[in-house]
Amino acid sequence: xxxxxxxxxxxxxxxxxxxxxxxxxxxxxxxxxxxxxxxxxxxxxxxxxxxxxxxxxxxxxxxxxxxxxxxxxxxxxxxxxxxxxxxxxxxxxxxxxxxxxxxxxxxxxxxxxxxxxxxxxxxxxxxxxxxxxxxxxxxxxxxxxxxxxxxxxxxxxxxxxxxxxxxxxxxxxxxxxxxxxxxxxxxxxxxxxxxxxxxxxxxxxxxxxxxxxxxxxxxxxxxxxxxxxxxxxxxxxxxxxxxxxxxxxxxxxxxxxxxxxxxxxxxxxxxxxxxxxxxxxxxxxxxxxxxxxxxxxxxxxxxxxxxxxxxxxxxxxxxxxxxxxxxxxxxxxxxxxxxxxxxxxxxxxxxxxxxxxxxxxxxxxxxxxxxxxxxxxxxxxxxxxxxxxxxxxxxxxxxxxxxxxxxxxxxxxxxxxxxxxxxxxxxxxxxxxxxxxxxxxxxxxxxxxxxxxxxxxxxxxxxxxxxxx
Ligand code: TRP
Numbered sequence: 363x364x365x366x367x368x369x370x371x372x373x374x375x376x377x378x379x380x381x382x383x384x385x386x387x388x389x390x391x392x393x394x395x396x397x398x399x400x401x402x403x404x405x406x407x408x409x410x411x412x413x414x415x416x417x418x419x420x421x422x423x424x425x426x427x428x429x430x431x432x433x434x435x436x437x438x439x440x441x442x443x444x445x446x447x448x449x450x451x452x453x454x455x456x457x458x459x460x461x462x463x464x465x466x467x468x469x470x471x472x473x474x475x476x477x478x479x480x481x482x483x484x485x486x487x488x489x490x491x492x493x494x495x496x497x498x499x500x501x502x503x504x505x506x507x508x509x510x511x512x513x514x515x516x517x518x519x520x521x522x523x524x525x526x527x528x529x530x531x532x533x534x535x536x537x538x539x540x541x542x543x544x545x546x547x548x549x550x551x552x553x554x555x556x557x558x559x560x561x562x563x564x565x566x567x568x569x570x571x572x573x574x575x576x577x578x579x580x581x582x583x584x585x586x587x588x589x590x591x592x593x594x595x596x597x598x599x600x601x602x603x604x605x606x607x608x609x610x611x612x613x614x615x616x617x618x619x620x621x622x623x624x625x626x627x628x629x630x631x632x633x634x635x636x637x638x639x640x641x642x643x644x645x646x647x648x649x650x651x652x653x654x655x656x657x658x659x660x661x662x663x664x665x666x667x668x669x670x671x672x673x674x675x676x677x678x679x680x681x682x683x684x685x686x687x688x689x690x691x692x693x694x695x696x697x698x699x700x701x702x703x704x705x706x707x708x709x710x711x712x713x714x715x716x717x718x719x720x721x722x723x724x725x726x727x728x729x730x731x732x733x734x735x736x737x738x739x740x741x742x743x744x745x746x747x748x749x750x751x752x753x754x755x756x757x758x759x760x761x762x763x764x765x766x767x768x769x770x771x772x773x774x775x776x777x778x779x780x781x782x783x784x785x786x787x788x789x790x791x792x793x794x795x796x797x798x799x800x801x802x803x804x805x806x807x808x809x810x811x812x813x814x815x816x817x818x819x820x821x822x823x824x825x826x827x828x829x830x831x
Contacts, residue, residue: 387625391633392553393698394608394617398638399556400699401487402606404563404692405667407642408649410598412660415590416582420646422596426603427639430819433811434609434778435631437785440797442618443627448709449473449612452619453784460790469780473612474707476773478726480611481703482733483765485536486741488696489528490668491689493518498685503676508656508669511676515668519741529734532693536700537727540708541720555698559691563641566648566671566688569678574651582660583646594755597827600820601771606638608702610774610781616706627798628808648674704730737762755827779820786813 411419445452450470457466497503497514506514518524570576604610621630645667652670653660662669675685704726711722740747740760750756750764759767785794786809795805 387622387630389553390617390621390625391630391637392556393702394614394630394634395637396556396695396698397608397613397617397702398606398634398699399559399641399695401484401491401692401696402602402699403638403642404645404695405487405664406602407606408646409662409664409666410602411583411646412650412653412666413663414592414595414598415587416660417584417586418588418591419595419599420583420643421586422591423599423602424639426600427607427635429811430600430778430816431603431607431609432631432635433808433816434604434781435607435614435635436627436798436808437781437812438609438612438614439618439621439627439631440794441781441785441789442612442615443621443623444793444797445615446619448619448713449615449706450710451713452615456789460788460793462788466784466788469777469784470612470615470706470710472773472777472780473610473615474710476611476769476777477613477703477707478730478733479765479773480769481536481700481730483737483762484696484700484703485532485730485734486525486529486737486762487664488532488693488700489525489530490518491692491696492528492531493524494668494672494689495686495693498672498675498682498689501682503672503685504682506673506676508658508673511672512665512669514672515665519665522738522742525738525741526735529738530731532696532700533727533731533734535693535697536704537723539697539701540704540727541723543719555691555694559695560641560644562684562688562691563644563648565684566674567644569674570648570651573655573677574674575654576647576651578654579647579650582650582654583643593826597771597823600775600823604774604778605770606642607635608699610777611703612706612777612781613702615781616709617702628800628804737765775820775824779817782812782816782820786817 407423411423441456442449442452445455447455448470450467450473453470454467457463502514503511570579608614618627621627649667649670650660652658652674653666656670656673658670658673660666671688672685675681675688678684704723707726708719708722711717711726712719715722717725736744740762745760748756748758748760751758756764756767791809794809798805798808800808
């Protein structure tokens with residue numbers, strides 16, 4: 363549209379005002395945590411930790427959060443707030459204002475592509491959670507053996523039509539909130555759901571502490587055994603740091619554009635990182651005691667939480683009730699994350715193509731839904747189909763695996779790398795100093811990190827993985 367051709371200082375300073383702002387810093391934290399905290403924490407973190415041998419992997423993951431994730435999150439929020447528009451146009455506006463190459467808006471474009479790809483399979487897993495609400499509520503889990511619980515899960519995966527139904531329902535939930543607009547829908551939804559999920563997770567941890575092999579789980583999670591750490595494990599840990607914090611696809615940029623001026627970007631980002639990481643570790647502490655107590659396989663893969671938690675709910679008093687509640691809350695966690703995957707795409711369609719909100723939501727949602735069908739089929743009918751199997755590293759990966767691998771381990775770190783380079787090398791330093799309003803030494807620490815440490819670290823992990831083995 364014509365207004366974005368010549369972005370002026372006014373466009374940058376004034377644009378926040380046109381759009382709804384978060385009502386407070388707290389609301390922003392809730393929404394950003396709502397985005398960050400999702401299936402990544404409860405579904406993905408435990409299973410990749412199991413697959414990658416535990417402690418050493420967890421340590422690398424924590425390092426990636428602190429040294430790479432947090433600084434990039436700050437950079438994203440900063441760019442978003444300064445630009446005050448959808449990610450693509452924020453980058454374009456800042457680039458125009460600081461007389462930079464407009465090609466920088468590609469960072470936003472990568473984000474839009476990553477959003478499509480992630481949401482397509484994310485919604486399928488969200489669908490699993492929807493399905494388990496019924497499984498738990500109907501009492502089917504009560505007193506079941508590990509084998510019987512495993513069979514419930516494999517029966518679900520074997521049935522494309524049921525998966526399609528739940529995937530459709532999940533996408534519809536996401537689209538419904540996005541269509542209503544961020545302020546009206548998101549803030550209200552997030553305010554009471556996130557704390558509830560946290561409490562329920564604590565309940566399961568409490569149960570696991572008293573009945574499961576808690577000590578072994580703690581050792582597994584926190585005692586690093588570096589002989590178990592592989593090159594690809596490091597890439598997975600790095601990729602997951604981006605995935606779990608919703609970084610690298612401009613989501614935090616989009617949310618940052620709603621953050622009122624004068625609120626500390628550093629403090630808010632730290633809060634989001636700490637909460638998000640805490641929830642992932644809690645999920646690990648809930649799941650691994652059950653894994654060990656029942657002789658299950660920590661490296662069981664994507665089905666891990668659906669094969670362990672139901673077992674616990676089947677044994678604990680009032681398990682059907684707790685199980686139902688747990689999966690309902692898991693849906694909410696996935697829902698708020700799904701919303702944040704769709705939101706930037708919709709914002710972009712609105713600004714760029716001039717579509718109204720409802721129509722852009724329908725269009726973007728439909729594409730994700732359609733793409734999701736490929737993930738559904740790769741769990742059953744296409745489970746032997748590995749389209750890129752001839753590439754060593756991608757051997758045996760189904761479409762679903764590929765989407766996960768390509769987005770989390772390649773696209774997001776790449777997006778994050780570009781954000782770091784944009785902030786560290788391209789954007790005006792004074793503008794950033796003003797926006798972050800940190801003390802001199804803290805600003806320098808952040809600046810050096812995004813300027814040198816992050817690009818080198820991400821680049822090294824990439825190169826090492828491509829050529830290392
Ligand atoms: N962080 C979410 C989770 O852990 C997933 C997610 C939501 C995401 N929005 C994102 C990942 C944007 C990357 C980019 O479940």
